[in-house]
Amino acid sequence: MDLRLLDEAATADERDAVDSLLGTPESGWDGGTRQDSDLRYARGGHTARDRRDLLLPALHAVNDRVGWISRGALNHICRRLTVPPAEAYAVASFYAMFALHERPRRVVHLCTDIACAAAGSDGLRERLAARLGPPGTGSGDAPAAWHESPCLGMCERAPAALALQAGAPARFAVAAPATPGGLDALAEGGPGGRGADGDRPSPASDHPTTFHPGPPPGASPEPGPAAAVPDAGSPDHVLLRRIGRVDPLSLDDYRSAGGYAALREALRLGPAGVIREVTDSGLVGRGGAAFPTGRKWNATAQQPDAPHYLVCNADESEPGTFKDRVIMEGDPFSLVEAMTIAGYAIGARTGYLYIRGEYPRALLHLENAVSLARERGLLGPDVMGSGFSFDIEIRRGAGAYICGEETAIFGSIEGQRGEPRTKPPFPVEKGLFGKPTAVNNVETLVNVLPVLLMGGPAYAAVGTAGSTGPKLFCLSGAVRRPGLYELPFGATLGDLVEAAGGPHEGRSLRAVLLGGAAGTFVRPDELDIPLTFEGARAAGASLGSGVVLVLDDTADLPAILARVAAFFRDESCGQCVPCRVGTVRQEESLLRLRSGASPAAEVPLLREVGRAMRDASICGLGQTAWNAVESAIDRLGLYSADDPAAPDPAPGGTATPAPGDRAATEEAR
Amino acid sequence: MTVPVLLPTPRRLIDATIDGESVRVPEGTTVLEACEAAGTEVPTLCYGDTLTPRNACRVCVVEVEGARTLAPACSRRLEAGMSVATDSERVRHSRKLVLELLGSSVDLSTTPAVAEWMERYGADPGRFGPRAEPAALGVRDARHAGAHEPGDGAAAATVEQPAKVDNDLYVRDYSKCIMCYKCVDACGDQWQNSFAIGVAGRGFDARISTEHDVALPDSACVYCGNCIEVCPTGALSFTTEFDMRRDGTWNEEDQTETTTVCTYCGVGCNVTLHVQDNRIVKVSSPHDNPVTHGNLCIKGRFGFQHVQRRGDG
Numbered sequence: 001m002d003l004r005l006l007d008e009a010a011t012a013d014e015r016d017a018v019d020s021l022l023g024t025p026e027s028g029w030d031g032g033t034r035q036d037s038d039l040r041y042a043r044g045g046h047t048a049r050d051r052r053d054l055l056l057p058a059l060h061a062v063n064d065r066v067g068w069i070s071r072g073a074l075n076h077i078c079r080r081l082t083v084p085p086a087e088a089y090a091v092a093s094f095y096a097m098f099a100l101h102e103r104p105r106r107v108v109h110l111c112t113d114i115a116c117a118a119a120g121s122d123g124l125r126e127r128l129a130a131r132l133g134p135p136g137t138g139s140g141d142a143p144a145a146w147h148e149s150p151c152l153g154m155c156e157r158a159p160a161a162l163a164l165q166a167g168a169p170a171r172f173a174v175a176a177p178a179t180p181g182g183l184d185a186l187a188e189g190g191p192g193g194r195g196a197d198g199d200r201p202s203p204a205s206d207h208p209t210t211f212h213p214g215p216p217p218g219a220s221p222e223p224g225p226a227a228a229v230p231d232a233g234s235p236d237h238v239l240l241r242r243i244g245r246v247d248p249l250s251l252d253d254y255r256s257a258g259g260y261a262a263l264r265e266a267l268r269l270g271p272a273g274v275i276r277e278v279t280d281s282g283l284v285g286r287g288g289a290a291f292p293t294g295r296k297w298n299a300t301a302q303q304p305d306a307p308h309y310l311v312c313n314a315d316e317s318e319p320g321t322f323k324d325r326v327i328m329e330g331d332p333f334s335l336v337e338a339m340t341i342a343g344y345a346i347g348a349r350t351g352y353l354y355i356r357g358e359y360p361r362a363l364l365h366l367e368n369a370v371s372l373a374r375e376r377g378l379l380g381p382d383v384m385g386s387g388f389s390f391d392i393e394i395r396r397g398a399g400a401y402i403c404g405e406e407t408a409i410f411g412s413i414e415g416q417r418g419e420p421r422t423k424p425p426f427p428v429e430k431g432l433f434g435k436p437t438a439v440n441n442v443e444t445l446v447n448v449l450p451v452l453l454m455g456g457p458a459y460a461a462v463g464t465a466g467s468t469g470p471k472l473f474c475l476s477g478a479v480r481r482p483g484l485y486e487l488p489f490g491a492t493l494g495d496l497v498e499a500a501g502g503p504h505e506g507r508s509l510r511a512v513l514l515g516g517a518a519g520t521f522v523r524p525d526e527l528d529i530p531l532t533f534e535g536a537r538a539a540g541a542s543l544g545s546g547v548v549l550v551l552d553d554t555a556d557l558p559a560i561l562a563r564v565a566a567f568f569r570d571e572s573c574g575q576c577v578p579c580r581v582g583t584v585r586q587e588e589s590l591l592r593l594r595s596g597a598s599p600a601a602e603v604p605l606l607r608e609v610g611r612a613m614r615d616a617s618i619c620g621l622g623q624t625a626w627n628a629v630e631s632a633i634d635r636l637g638l639y640s641a642d643d644p645a646a647p648d649p650a651p652g653g654t655a656t657p658a659p660g661d662r663a664a665t666e667e668a669r
Numbered sequence: 670m671t672v673p674v675l676l677p678t679p680r681r682l683i684d685a686t687i688d689g690e691s692v693r694v695p696e697g698t699t700v701l702e703a704c705e706a707a708g709t710e711v712p713t714l715c716y717g718d719t720l721t722p723r724n725a726c727r728v729c730v731v732e733v734e735g736a737r738t739l740a741p742a743c744s745r746r747l748e749a750g751m752s753v754a755t756d757s758e759r760v761r762h763s764r765k766l767v768l769e770l771l772g773s774s775v776d777l778s779t780t781p782a783v784a785e786w787m788e789r790y791g792a793d794p795g796r797f798g799p800r801a802e803p804a805a806l807g808v809r810d811a812r813h814a815g816a817h818e819p820g821d822g823a824a825a826a827t828v829e830q831p832a833k834v835d836n837d838l839y840v841r842d843y844s845k846c847i848m849c850y851k852c853v854d855a856c857g858d859q860w861q862n863s864f865a866i867g868v869a870g871r872g873f874d875a876r877i878s879t880e881h882d883v884a885l886p887d888s889a890c891v892y893c894g895n896c897i898e899v900c901p902t903g904a905l906s907f908t909t910e911f912d913m914r915r916d917g918t919w920n921e922e923d924q925t926e927t928t929t930v931c932t933y934c935g936v937g938c939n940v941t942l943h944v945q946d947n948r949i950v951k952v953s954s955p956h957d958n959p960v961t962h963g964n965l966c967i968k969g970r971f972g973f974q975h976v977q978r979r980g981d982g
């Protein structure tokens with residue numbers, strides 16, 4: 001195609017950032033210096049365009065190097081990849097982490113989502129505004145720009161803030177729990193250069209990573225991943241058993257702690273044998289939709305079209321969720337091994353690991369793990385000498401919850417906008433690059449290791465009949481010991497809250513948000529709900545991604561609902577009207593209610609908008625955007641005093657059964 | 670209008686029910702096509718007879734028995750044994766809300782048929798409160814993905830902003846844009862392959878844009894006007910039409926439409942000249958024309974001035 005580019009050149013730094021990713025250009029046709037000989041031939045067509053999937057990595061490369069994407073830089077990327085500039089702009093402007101206007105190198109993301117708001121992010125927001133000016137692109141010579149962020153996946157350490165600093169290499173730092181002083185250090189640290197603790201060599205310094213392992217100057221180092229697991233080291237752990245016990249950067253440690261035994265077993269069983277074990281285990285997806293994993297793998301493996309792809313969904317952005325982060329930070333090799341097994345089972349040679357952009361440490365640990373595994377022949381053309389060829393490509397999201405939706409993730413990887421696609425066709429038939437694809441959550445995949453080590457039937461004996469195996473729960477909010485808990489399916493909500501130490505001294509429970517922003521509020525008198533897929537469903541709730549966010553009597557429910565509504569408004573991809581405009585109207589109505597508007601007028605309006613979003617939206621985001629609000633009205637009794645249509649919120653009342661449960665959004669496959 | 674099919678391959682016939690009536694259609698037929706054949710009216714906005722369905726607006730939703738959510742008629746294919754309701758309470762509710770949500774956020778004054786649908790479904794876009802003030806030019810285009818100022822909900826947010834007038838041939842009035850994606854698809858790989866425009870931003874702040882919102886003359890636009898041809902709302906219009914509407918002189922009832930063959934080259938595109946007061950006020954092309962499918966180039970679309978020079982200059 002004939003590109004028409006703007007007449008603006010990239011700086012040397014920007015060119016270098018892009019060219020280090022893509023290699024040096026071959027000729028004037030793909031962005032190099034134009035030679036006379038270039039005029040004797042034309043390069044174009046499919047060969048020039050088939051690297052479109054490198055668009056997102058190229059945008060990251062520039063954003064990581066200089067902190068924002070200039071017109072000249074976008075031009076250079078377009079020429080290198082033969083992408084029309086209007087399309088590249090469409091993609092770049094889709095993501096919250098990219099800026100298309102100049103801003104300081106350092107950007108602070110302050111979480112203002114539910115758990116962090118409950119822990120005082122409001123005051124921190126004011127502090128940042130006072131120091132750095134309004135959120136956005138950063139003003140004048142401020143040392144940093146800042147944004148209010150949706151959940152950063154560090155809710156166990158609320159309130160959380162993350163700073164990213166562009167450079168070569170880029171750096172990151174975390175303040176969680178963020179104290180005013182810690183936040184100031186994130187916002188005002190010096191301009192790059194050597195780290196506080198000197199340029200500590202990377203643990204695997206011969207393997208280049210996107211981020212420098214040391215924090216930028218002034219910022220303090222983050223506690224280890226095991227800090228998120230209150231009972232780390234417990235002998236009952238299966239999924240978390242290595243967290244805190246092994247060095248997450250050492251392959252030797254991993255192997256001596258039982259690593260790669262499952263892959264060896266898989267190679268012995270053969271692909272069909274692996275699928276049989278996984279099917280027998282009763283494992284269902286942990287990403288929110290609870291779809292049987294064996295069935296998904298089998299359907300993918302059976303497709304005649306080739307190649308097949310595996311996508312590991314590590315976009316973890318459901319507010320309140322941080323389980324995948326802890327696994328990736330604390331036991332990254334387990335995910336690499338599990339992906340290799342999944343790829344083997346479904347007949348894929350390439351697995352894409354799509355990790356959310358706000359997880360720099362997890363990214364660092366995974367990049368290290370993939371390099372080491374490749375070096376030792378555990379990835380690559382001949383995995384463990386078996387003749388099976390498999391490799392992993394890591395792709396980083398850039399601030400878009402919707403990219404965790406199982407078809408939007410394809411668009412994002414392919415270098416398109418992360419917009420969900422209509423189903424049918426389902427991913428197992430036409431997924432990534434239009435080919436048969438299995439998409440699985442991180443926690444789902446790492447469960448395959450115990451499945452193979454124990455055998456499917458033995459795994460199935462753990463938990464309940466309908467929900468087998470161990471499960472991770474993300475406890476946050478008003479409990480004494482927030483963090484990641486592993487329990488076999490079957491425990492009740494009350495058991496879990498108790499394990500986390502219950503509410504703080506002198507406080508009482510007000511509500512629990514189950515399943516995240518797309519989930520449901522339940523009352524303190526419903527703590528006997530069994531935390532199983534079937535138990536939650538029977539109670540008209542859903543487990544979603546395992547979020548258990550506890551609110552006590554200090555919680556400001558109207559403010560929380562407004563935050564949930566703002567989240568969906570911000571994260572809607574904008575494709576379909578019910579969600580694009582419905583989420584705006586929902587937020588407006590909740591804001592009016594907060595400032596005293598009559599529920600008699602607003603609640604029926606909310607119900608009507610919510611019903612249309614649930615019925616007529618394209619994807620699970622719009623379909624579940626009213627779940628939490630509805631349950632706050634119907635189950636908690638908020639705003640329902642003078643709403644005639646409201647069911648009785650009292651115990652034993654007729655709470656609406658199973659609202660737009662995300663489990664149902666991906667039903668038929 | 671039907672899309673011409675050059676070599677129809679024989680297709681299996683399937684039986685299904687629409688609103689309780691049995692229908693028999695070739696496999697692969699969409700619910701919308703089956704409804705049209707059966708004489709059942711289904712409102713559509715983002716559907717285009719020359720484009721692949723994007724099923725974005727959701728005004729065409731129907732209820733498929735047994736399905737958890739409603740399905741877009743324009744893209745869902747009828748399956749054997751499927752039972753479809755096009756006028757159930759659930760369908761009417763979602764259609765009403767889609768019309769209200771659009772009506773409250775977009776200027777639909779030049780969208781054909783929408784007033785009639787609003788009436789039919791009892792839509793009242795005003796019930797979300799007074800409309801917010803239009804944004805100044807450039808403000809929506811500068812919005813950062815994933816952030817917004819919440820406000821107090823007192824006024825209903827809209828997409829309204831001044832029209833973009835940056836060339837002599839056509840005007841982009843995005844206050845009227847429902848984000849149907851049709852212009853982008855027509856400009857991109859479905860027809861023109863110019864890729865001058867895309868969907869930028871996301872959520873409510875999503876908008877049609879050139880790269881960095883540069884003016885059209887600085888973009889890859891070749892002024893084929895194929896985006897205008899497919900725009901369902903009048904957001905894109907000939908400068909002649911835009912100016913005449915502004916001056917209150919636009920009058921479709923007084924216009925004649927004459928379809929003829931473009932005289933510029935040998936391709937033989939059909940052009941339809943819309944004439945008011947003996948002046949050409951806009952040019953379109955029949956969507957069922959096998960040469961154009963509604964598409965033209967800048968000459969056929971905009972090169973008509975010489976026809977009406979009557980020795981007065």
Ligand SMILES: Cc1cc2nc3c(=O)[nH]c(=O)nc-3n(C[C@H](O)[C@H](O)[C@H](O)COP(=O)(O)O)c2cc1C
Pocket residue numbers: 284285286287288289290291313314315316317318401402403404405406407439440441442444445619620621666
């Ligand atoms: C808006 C939206 C966001 C989602 N985000 C995630 C996510 O971050 N991680 C994830 O694993 N699944 C997410 N899902 C669920 C995925 O669509 C998909 O069901 C899941 O990745 C499948 O993996 P599993 O079968 O292993 O659970 C999301 C779904 C929706 C509708």
Ligand code: SF4
Pocket residue numbers: 402419420571572573574575576577579580617618619620621622623
């Ligand atoms: S429901 Fe929302 S997020 Fe999903 S496709 Fe529609 S607009 Fe996009």
Ligand code: SF4
Pocket residue numbers: 852855856861863864865866889890891892893894895896897
């Ligand atoms: S006039 Fe043609 S080239 Fe220009 S934006 Fe419209 S479709 Fe694209």
Ligand code: SF4
Pocket residue numbers: 845846847848849850851852853877896899900901902903904905
């Ligand atoms: S400008 Fe017209 S064709 Fe383009 S998206 Fe808007 S309404 Fe649709």
Ligand code: FES
Pocket residue numbers: 111112113114115116117150151152153154155156158159160319320321
């Ligand atoms: S990190 Fe702030 S709510 Fe999750």
Ligand code: FES
Pocket residue numbers: 712713714715716723724725726727728729730741742743744
């Ligand atoms: S016409 Fe079917 S979704 Fe728009």
